[in-house]
Amino acid sequence: MTSMTTEADSRPVTDQSPLLELRSVSKSFGAVQVLQEVDLTVRLGRVTALVGDNGAGKSTLIKGIAGIYPFDSGDYVFEGETVHVHNPKQANALGVEVVYQDLALCDNLDIVQNLYLGREALSSGFLDEITMEERAAETLAGLSVRTVKSVRQKVASLSGGQRQTVAIARAVLWNSKLVILDEPTAALGVAQTEQVLRLVRRLADRGLAVILISHNMNDVLAVADDIAVLYLGRMTAQVQAKDVSLTDVVQLITGGTLIEKEGRVVVTDPHEAGGGLAADQTPHETGDQP
Amino acid sequence: MSQTLSEAEPEATDVTAPAPTGLGDAWRDYVSRVRGGDVGPLPAILGLAALLVVFSALRPETFTNSFNFANLLIQSAPVIVIAMGLVFVLLIGEIDLSAGFTAGVAGAMLGIVSTRHDYPWWIGILVCLATGAVIGLVIGLLVARVGIPSFVVTLAGFLALQGLLLKIIGEGGTIRIQSETVLAIMAKNLPVWLGWTLYVVLIVAYAAVTFRQLATRRSRGLVTSSPTVWLAKVACMAVLLGVCTYYLSIERSRNAALTSIKGIPIVIPVVLVLLVLFTLLLNRTLFGRHVYAVGGNAEAARRAGINVARIRLLCFILCSTIAAAAGVLLASRVNSVTPSTGGGETLLYAVGAAVIGGTSLFGGKGRPVDAIIGGLVVAVVANGMGLLNKSAAVVYMVTGGVLLLAAGVDALSRRRAAASGRV
Numbered sequence: 001m002t003s004m005t006t007e008a009d010s011r012p013v014t015d016q017s018p019l020l021e022l023r024s025v026s027k028s029f030g031a032v033q034v035l036q037e038v039d040l041t042v043r044l045g046r047v048t049a050l051v052g053d054n055g056a057g058k059s060t061l062i063k064g065i066a067g068i069y070p071f072d073s074g075d076y077v078f079e080g081e082t083v084h085v086h087n088p089k090q091a092n093a094l095g096v097e098v099v100y101q102d103l104a105l106c107d108n109l110d111i112v113q114n115l116y117l118g119r120e121a122l123s124s125g126f127l128d129e130i131t132m133e134e135r136a137a138e139t140l141a142g143l144s145v146r147t148v149k150s151v152r153q154k155v156a157s158l159s160g161g162q163r164q165t166v167a168i169a170r171a172v173l174w175n176s177k178l179v180i181l182d183e184p185t186a187a188l189g190v191a192q193t194e195q196v197l198r199l200v201r202r203l204a205d206r207g208l209a210v211i212l213i214s215h216n217m218n219d220v221l222a223v224a225d226d227i228a229v230l231y232l233g234r235m236t237a238q239v240q241a242k243d244v245s246l247t248d249v250v251q252l253i254t255g256g257t258l259i260e261k262e263g264r265v266v267v268t269d270p271h272e273a274g275g276g277l278a279a280d281q282t283p284h285e286t287g288d289q290p
Numbered sequence: 291m292s293q294t295l296s297e298a299e300p301e302a303t304d305v306t307a308p309a310p311t312g313l314g315d316a317w318r319d320y321v322s323r324v325r326g327g328d329v330g331p332l333p334a335i336l337g338l339a340a341l342l343v344v345f346s347a348l349r350p351e352t353f354t355n356s357f358n359f360a361n362l363l364i365q366s367a368p369v370i371v372i373a374m375g376l377v378f379v380l381l382i383g384e385i386d387l388s389a390g391f392t393a394g395v396a397g398a399m400l401g402i403v404s405t406r407h408d409y410p411w412w413i414g415i416l417v418c419l420a421t422g423a424v425i426g427l428v429i430g431l432l433v434a435r436v437g438i439p440s441f442v443v444t445l446a447g448f449l450a451l452q453g454l455l456l457k458i459i460g461e462g463g464t465i466r467i468q469s470e471t472v473l474a475i476m477a478k479n480l481p482v483w484l485g486w487t488l489y490v491v492l493i494v495a496y497a498a499v500t501f502r503q504l505a506t507r508r509s510r511g512l513v514t515s516s517p518t519v520w521l522a523k524v525a526c527m528a529v530l531l532g533v534c535t536y537y538l539s540i541e542r543s544r545n546a547a548l549t550s551i552k553g554i555p556i557v558i559p560v561v562l563v564l565l566v567l568f569t570l571l572l573n574r575t576l577f578g579r580h581v582y583a584v585g586g587n588a589e590a591a592r593r594a595g596i597n598v599a600r601i602r603l604l605c606f607i608l609c610s611t612i613a614a615a616a617g618v619l620l621a622s623r624v625n626s627v628t629p630s631t632g633g634g635e636t637l638l639y640a641v642g643a644a645v646i647g648g649t650s651l652f653g654g655k656g657r658p659v660d661a662i663i664g665g666l667v668v669a670v671v672a673n674g675m676g677l678l679n680k681s682a683a684v685v686y687m688v689t690g691g692v693l694l695l696a697a698g699v700d701a702l703s704r705r706r707a708a709a710s711g712r713v
Binding site for chain 2: 089100102103104105106107108109113117118119120122125126127130133134137150152156
């Protein structure tokens, strides 16, 4: 793995209180229980990867954090205080920004116009293009984005990776604290994936908290500090990336458990996870065993 | 994905790298944009030039004289104004088929208020514009709030307003327009000196505004085109408008001793003022930016916190209000309003004008100036064919062909743009 990740790994985990803590949140749609007493801890300066198979509840979990589908029960603790997030505006006000898979960019507008969409700078009633262009260039430079020729390029002319970059820059332009990325590399080629992952790492290194959803375990192990695994609506493990191997993570995703590993405590089965790293109070003991 | 994310950045140029600045660079940049499918109004301008050459060659006497030139511009004005309104609804990917009869009904209201009830002309025009706004409000509410497709709503509006116009005026009836001021818009010309003064003011203002933008961007260290490009643009505009002003300033009366006809028709500065207003609205205001965003990707606009329904509603209100202004021009042109005012081919010519000028029917792309370029193409075809003594049948067929050609160019340039990653 990379120099970068090891550097992140060497950082102490517990010296700061978490930015976001979810305590046994649940969510159901009608009779379908999608999330069952899920715990999640997200810290500033760290990339938390959220993994799990299709239907494990990843999307529901981030939509709950973003205020799109509020949780039915459980605590949403942000910066140490219990808050109630019932709509996306409240999440934005806390400093939570989500970059969805479909990016939501306007192809017919240029980069600056997209970055400022809905929050345009005005001077005496008219659009302040110069200020917006300056700040857009600064933001992109701050993220070390050097791949775009001009900030006045139409978004339609950008590559997939560049579009992803614009969408991420849009999320961090507003002093956000937590950026949630939904499958940012799903549709990208090798070089562009690397470019986007580097950007993800840089966000965390700049002190933001990042939640990364991905199906690609190589990506996850390359950038994540923490890995949270959802299995059939339960958080079966939240571990540090340095403690696990690729096979471990795959096993957690597909089986929900991880048994033995010469001395390392990465136990994560809901029944026996008393040890603290995992979701530990699950009353429905046997529900998800294959 | 490799496991190594080296911090080495192999990528291209810096964000702040200087863009092409010289005249040659600007030209090459433009050519590459056109080749990439970003044709803008270029096909319309080329088509207009070709039509002018063809008709000038075929009818050197009648087509090119300044009387016909002025006539052509005046004739095209109502269609151009309706088309400018349509640009707003086309930009959000909708259509307004009722704009023609909105102009008719609004014109009838002008006649009723100013002729039948003898109110001053400006009250008549206010009532006329308000009528347009109300029609637009109803259409907009049905489309944006209720969710009926605009094609259906405005098709219904087309039929209903046609009936309303007939009801207001009565079968076979007319409402005469008697206000001197209203009639002057389409019938009178500016004094020659005032025409030239306006010309100078326009060029100086354009040069000053664009130069100020250039200078501000330079001083803030942003990428700009070079002053040479600026100078070339200003010079082009000065020459083009100068020729038009000169041409309109020469005596064009067939019997100059009896009546003198010279100077810029009043309607031209009226249309130019509307052009500047709408261009400012679309390019420099929050509303304009949001219109393009809604047209480009309504879902993205919604997620960015833009009230999409409100933008849609406002676009329909604007379109109908602008159509009402065109109603004033239609009434002024023939001194009266009849049950067929704004009917016939008026609306379809207006839609054609906007599309021929480069406004996309798919939303997100278009400018008010497109309406003027496209409107001139439509007017030149109608006028030139008329001078060739072609029947209405031929004129309709040729106009249809031109529209099809324009829509074809739009579709092809879109495909090209999709292939090269431009919109």
